[in-house]
Amino acid sequence: MPIDIISLGKKINRCRKNLALELSDVSEKVGISIERLDEIERGHIEPTGDEILIFADFYKQDYKYFISNEKLSATEQIEVLYRKFGDDFSKEDRWALQEFIYLCENEQEILNYLEYENVNFSAPKYPNVYKSQGAETAEKLRQFLGYKNDELYSDLFSEFRKIGLHIFRRRLCNSKVSGLFIKHPNAGKCILVNYDEDTYRQNFTLSHEVCHALLDDEFEFSVSFKNDNDYREIRANNFASSFLIPPSFIEKLRAVTWNEELIVDVANQLKVNVQTLLIALKSNNCIGKSQYERFMVLKIPRKQKEDFELKGVSPTIIESKKTLLEKGLSTYYVRNCHEAYKNGHISSGRLAENLLVDESELTSILDLFKLKLDYEY
Amino acid sequence: MNIDITEFNRINVIDTCAIDNLLSSATLYRAARSSNCSFCYTKFVEYEMLYKNRKNIDEKSKELQQKLKDETCAKRLECHNLSIDDLQEIEILEQRKRLGSGELSSIAFAKKINQNFMTDDSKARKLGGLVLGIKRVQTTPHLVGWLFYKRELIDSDFSVIISEHQNYNRPLSQYFEEAYLESLRIRSMNK
Numbered sequence: 001m002p003i004d005i006i007s008l009g010k011k012i013n014r015c016r017k018n019l020a021l022e023l024s025d026v027s028e029k030v031g032i033s034i035e036r037l038d039e040i041e042r043g044h045i046e047p048t049g050d051e052i053l054i055f056a057d058f059y060k061q062d063y064k065y066f067i068s069n070e071k072l073s074a075t076e077q078i079e080v081l082y083r084k085f086g087d088d089f090s091k092e093d094r095w096a097l098q099e100f101i102y103l104c105e106n107e108q109e110i111l112n113y114l115e116y117e118n119v120n121f122s123a124p125k126y127p128n129v130y131k132s133q134g135a136e137t138a139e140k141l142r143q144f145l146g147y148k149n150d151e152l153y154s155d156l157f158s159e160f161r162k163i164g165l166h167i168f169r170r171r172l173c174n175s176k177v178s179g180l181f182i183k184h185p186n187a188g189k190c191i192l193v194n195y196d197e198d199t200y201r202q203n204f205t206l207s208h209e210v211c212h213a214l215l216d217d218e219f220e221f222s223v224s225f226k227n228d229n230d231y232r233e234i235r236a237n238n239f240a241s242s243f244l245i246p247p248s249f250i251e252k253l254r255a256v257t258w259n260e261e262l263i264v265d266v267a268n269q270l271k272v273n274v275q276t277l278l279i280a281l282k283s284n285n286c287i288g289k290s291q292y293e294r295f296m297v298l299k300i301p302r303k304q305k306e307d308f309e310l311k312g313v314s315p316t317i318i319e320s321k322k323t324l325l326e327k328g329l330s331t332y333y334v335r336n337c338h339e340a341y342k343n344g345h346i347s348s349g350r351l352a353e354n355l356l357v358d359e360s361e362l363t364s365i366l367d368l369f370k371l372k373l374d375y376e377y
Numbered sequence: 378m379n380i381d382i383t384e385f386n387r388i389n390v391i392d393t394c395a396i397d398n399l400l401s402s403a404t405l406y407r408a409a410r411s412s413n414c415s416f417c418y419t420k421f422v423e424y425e426m427l428y429k430n431r432k433n434i435d436e437k438s439k440e441l442q443q444k445l446k447d448e449t450c451a452k453r454l455e456c457h458n459l460s461i462d463d464l465q466e467i468e469i470l471e472q473r474k475r476l477g478s479g480e481l482s483s484i485a486f487a488k489k490i491n492q493n494f495m496t497d498d499s500k501a502r503k504l505g506g507l508v509l510g511i512k513r514v515q516t517t518p519h520l521v522g523w524l525f526y527k528r529e530l531i532d533s534d535f536s537v538i539i540s541e542h543q544n545y546n547r548p549l550s551q552y553f554e555e556a557y558l559e560s561l562r563i564r565s566m567n568k
Binding site: 049358 | 394419421428433434463476481482549551
């Protein structure tokens with residue numbers, strides 16, 4: 001198939017602009033001269049096949065996106081997103097976002113190889129947006145996932161992954177963004193949670209973004225800022241609160257005499273911040289205004305907040321696993337990638353690319369999960 | 378894996394990992410060249426070896442990078458470019474999400490020039506075999522076994538090769554040994 005080098009050049013240019021990079025930045029990292037990069041982006045010359053692979057690797061894209069007309073990339077959505085919210089994303093955060101999309105694409109591919117089947121949750125469709133729809137949808141999802149009465153979650157992340165959502169955490173350094181949802185043309189619904197926030201806040205953000213993925217999926221993306229008061233954001237908050245603090249759980253606590261210690265214990269049990277719990281208790285008339293104000297000063301130290309995805313991890317490797325998590329490498333993702341490797345679906349080179357490292361670093365990452373590479377004579 | 382070390386195809390397109398394994402041992406590399414083996418690599422592999430961000434690159438890896446540069450300057454190793462057409466081959470497109478880009482470009486180039494692909498990853502070997510046919514995918518341990526079988530390497534070279542290979546923190550000592558022992562077994566049967 002003949003290549004339209006003008007369109008190809010525009011795609012390469014768009015990838016660079018989305019990452020807010022200069023030609024000189026790219027040239028230094030990929031070993032192609034500035035002049036040649038410029039000519040390629042202008043559509044004056046055709047890149048070689050290896051250069052296409054280099055661009056694909058560097059910009060974290062499927063190389064087929066560059067050489068075909070198929071819509072294989074979320075680049076266009078990202079471009080629109082930056083046009084709208086560009087000032088809120090630093091250069092580092094743009095990299096984080098691009099790598100997040102790459103991880104989502106890889107995860108979908110890996111799950112296809114492993115013939116993983118999602119359970120299909122059909123969220124209700126509402127013609128108008130009301131706050132209470134959040135709680136209704138949360139209850140429907142809890143029932144769908146098989147949760148009874150006041151039963152709580154052993155791992156919130158794995159529950160949401162069951163319904164086919166790609167969920168990754170990344171540390172967004174200079175961002176006001178707490179999370180975002182993107183509808184990827186291939187990978188489907190993808191959620192990013194800002195790992196920079198405290199663990200319980202991340203749980204809330206995750207649930208909030210799940211609501212966008214379920215009820216606002218007519219939009220290509222949604223970005224949630226701290227203290228956003230749009231109707232859809234309010235509905236998503238209502239979903240998150242109801243999902244994390246089920247009404248049946250609150251009912252059980254109606255007769256309780258609240259004190260500081262109990263508030264902190266219950267918040268820890270639910271893995272939510274004190275503020276989130278107090279809002280739920282007050283809106284369900286479990287506490288009055290004076291109690292609400294009295295308890296509002298309570299804080300749970302960051303170190304005491306247990307992470308769903310780090311539960312049971314040995315203290316000797318917990319810091320290393322945290323470092324991986326903030327790059328997006330959850331245990332779920334790493335194990336699935338390795339499973340695909342072990343079963344011969346992908347090579348070690350691909351495994352390394354999926355884990356955002358070069359092959360020399362693979363062994364040390366896999367060691368953390370007690371996983372191995374296979375060599376043979 | 379059953380490899381016939383009595384035969385080895387001499388012209389190979391070699392991937393990143395196998396370049397490191399080959400260049401890790403000067404004794405092995407010298408013997409391969411004196412047996413008229415020829416190795417080339419693609420521009421993507423050069424990018425992977427020399428430009429791509431490697432966060433924890435150590436002194437040994439830097440030495441291997443320098444060896445690659447020196448061998449290329451001396452025209453003992455050649456670097457080649459794929460065309461976009463090569464990437465549009467159906468079999469290459471089908472494997473693109475299963476292989477690392479270095480492996481993929483090496484396979485695509487081996488296919489283009491109708492030669493062999495050398496890799497030390499067992500999964501890349503199998504996936505490469507789907508495109509090229511399994512006989513056209515070879516490994517560094519295979520090369521080691523063949524060189525011992527042909528007596529291009531002699532028994533006293535074995536410990537040197539292992540020591541050189543381990544000095545660069547490379548992972549194939551066990552497989553070099555298996556290949557060496559296989560050469561001894563076959564040679565003893567042929568006596």
